[in-house]
Amino acid sequence: MKVQITAEADNDFKKGDCRRCPFHYAYALCPLVKNDKNPNDCPIEIVKDSQWIPFKYRKMTDEEKESYSTDYDTILDCELPEEGQPILVSDGKSAWEDFFMRDGDLCYLDVTCDIEEGMAWMPMPEPYKKD
Secondary structure, eight states, rough: EEEEEHHHHHHHHHHTTTGGGGOOOGGGGGGGHHHHHGGGGGEEEEEEEOOEEEOOOEOOHHHHHHHOOOSSSSEEEOOOOOOEEEEEOOOOOEEEEEEEEEEEEEETTTTTBBBOOOOEEEEEOOOOOOO
Protein backbone atom coordinates (compact mmCIF):
# COMPACT_ATOMS: atom_id res chain seq x y z
CA MET A 1 0.00 0.00 0.00
CA LYS A 2 1.25 3.48 -0.81
CA VAL A 3 0.52 6.55 1.27
CA GLN A 4 1.19 9.92 -0.35
CA ILE A 5 2.41 12.62 2.00
CA THR A 6 3.30 16.25 1.50
CA ALA A 7 6.85 17.52 1.75
CA GLU A 8 5.90 19.34 4.97
CA ALA A 9 4.53 16.16 6.50
CA ASP A 10 7.75 14.34 5.62
CA ASN A 11 9.46 16.23 8.44
CA ASP A 12 6.90 14.83 10.88
CA PHE A 13 6.35 11.30 9.59
CA LYS A 14 8.96 8.71 8.70
CA LYS A 15 8.53 5.04 7.84
CA GLY A 16 8.11 3.10 11.05
CA ASP A 17 6.82 6.11 13.01
CA CYS A 18 3.49 4.43 13.72
CA ARG A 19 2.38 7.10 16.19
CA ARG A 20 1.97 9.56 13.29
CA CYS A 21 1.04 7.11 10.55
CA PRO A 22 -1.87 8.48 8.51
CA PHE A 23 -2.97 4.93 7.70
CA HIS A 24 -3.17 3.48 11.19
CA TYR A 25 -6.21 4.79 13.00
CA ALA A 26 -4.88 4.21 16.46
CA TYR A 27 -1.30 3.55 17.45
CA ALA A 28 -2.39 0.89 19.96
CA LEU A 29 -4.33 -0.98 17.25
CA CYS A 30 -1.49 -1.06 14.73
CA PRO A 31 -0.86 -4.76 13.95
CA LEU A 32 2.89 -4.22 13.84
CA VAL A 33 3.02 -2.63 17.29
CA LYS A 34 0.43 -5.00 18.75
CA ASN A 35 2.47 -8.04 17.67
CA ASP A 36 5.82 -6.54 18.68
CA LYS A 37 7.00 -6.49 15.06
CA ASN A 38 9.60 -4.14 13.72
CA PRO A 39 7.90 -0.94 12.47
CA ASN A 40 10.37 -0.93 9.57
CA ASP A 41 8.52 -4.01 8.26
CA CYS A 42 5.45 -1.83 7.74
CA PRO A 43 3.89 -2.60 4.33
CA ILE A 44 3.13 1.07 3.75
CA GLU A 45 5.35 2.78 1.20
CA ILE A 46 5.64 6.52 1.66
CA VAL A 47 5.48 8.53 -1.55
CA LYS A 48 6.23 12.26 -1.42
CA ASP A 49 4.12 14.77 -3.30
CA SER A 50 5.56 15.79 -6.60
CA GLN A 51 7.41 19.05 -6.37
CA TRP A 52 6.99 21.89 -8.86
CA ILE A 53 10.30 23.34 -10.04
CA PRO A 54 9.98 27.07 -10.78
CA PHE A 55 11.47 28.47 -13.98
CA LYS A 56 13.78 31.22 -12.71
CA TYR A 57 15.66 33.84 -14.67
CA ARG A 58 18.62 36.01 -13.78
CA LYS A 59 20.44 38.79 -15.63
CA MET A 60 23.26 37.61 -17.85
CA THR A 61 26.80 38.68 -17.09
CA ASP A 62 28.72 40.57 -19.79
CA GLU A 63 30.73 37.40 -20.46
CA GLU A 64 27.54 35.36 -20.93
CA LYS A 65 26.10 37.97 -23.30
CA GLU A 66 29.22 37.66 -25.45
CA SER A 67 29.22 33.84 -25.44
CA TYR A 68 25.50 33.29 -26.17
CA SER A 69 24.02 34.05 -29.57
CA THR A 70 20.92 35.83 -28.29
CA ASP A 71 19.56 39.32 -27.85
CA TYR A 72 18.04 38.45 -24.48
CA ASP A 73 19.55 39.93 -21.33
CA THR A 74 18.30 37.18 -18.98
CA ILE A 75 19.09 33.48 -18.73
CA LEU A 76 17.29 30.55 -17.12
CA ASP A 77 18.96 29.80 -13.79
CA CYS A 78 17.21 26.71 -12.45
CA GLU A 79 16.99 22.96 -12.83
CA LEU A 80 15.86 22.23 -16.40
CA PRO A 81 14.31 19.16 -18.01
CA GLU A 82 16.10 17.17 -20.69
CA GLU A 83 15.53 18.30 -24.27
CA GLY A 84 12.33 16.80 -25.68
CA GLN A 85 11.24 15.58 -22.25
CA PRO A 86 7.47 15.57 -21.71
CA ILE A 87 6.70 17.61 -18.59
CA LEU A 88 3.80 19.10 -16.67
CA VAL A 89 3.81 22.90 -16.73
CA SER A 90 1.80 25.31 -14.60
CA ASP A 91 1.35 29.07 -14.63
CA GLY A 92 -0.27 29.00 -11.19
CA LYS A 93 -3.78 28.99 -12.67
CA SER A 94 -3.78 25.80 -14.73
CA ALA A 95 -1.52 22.89 -15.62
CA TRP A 96 -0.83 21.20 -18.94
CA GLU A 97 1.49 18.74 -20.65
CA ASP A 98 4.27 20.26 -22.73
CA PHE A 99 7.73 19.39 -24.06
CA PHE A 100 10.94 21.18 -23.11
CA MET A 101 12.89 22.14 -26.24
CA ARG A 102 16.24 23.74 -27.11
CA ASP A 103 17.30 25.45 -30.29
CA GLY A 104 20.93 26.35 -29.88
CA ASP A 105 21.04 28.60 -26.83
CA LEU A 106 17.27 29.21 -26.86
CA CYS A 107 15.00 27.20 -24.52
CA TYR A 108 11.25 27.04 -25.06
CA LEU A 109 8.15 24.91 -24.58
CA ASP A 110 6.84 23.09 -27.65
CA VAL A 111 3.16 23.91 -27.02
CA THR A 112 3.29 27.15 -25.03
CA CYS A 113 6.48 28.52 -26.64
CA ASP A 114 7.66 31.15 -24.15
CA ILE A 115 8.90 30.17 -20.72
CA GLU A 116 7.75 32.99 -18.48
CA GLU A 117 8.62 34.00 -14.94
CA GLY A 118 6.00 32.55 -12.60
CA MET A 119 5.76 29.25 -14.48
CA ALA A 120 6.92 25.95 -13.02
CA TRP A 121 7.45 22.42 -14.26
CA MET A 122 7.64 18.87 -12.96
CA PRO A 123 8.42 15.51 -14.54
CA MET A 124 5.44 13.51 -15.77
CA PRO A 125 4.18 11.07 -13.14
CA GLU A 126 4.44 7.35 -13.69
CA PRO A 127 1.42 5.89 -15.50
CA TYR A 128 -1.28 4.27 -13.40
CA LYS A 129 -0.78 0.54 -12.99
CA LYS A 130 -3.77 -1.58 -12.13
CA ASP A 131 -3.09 -3.91 -9.18
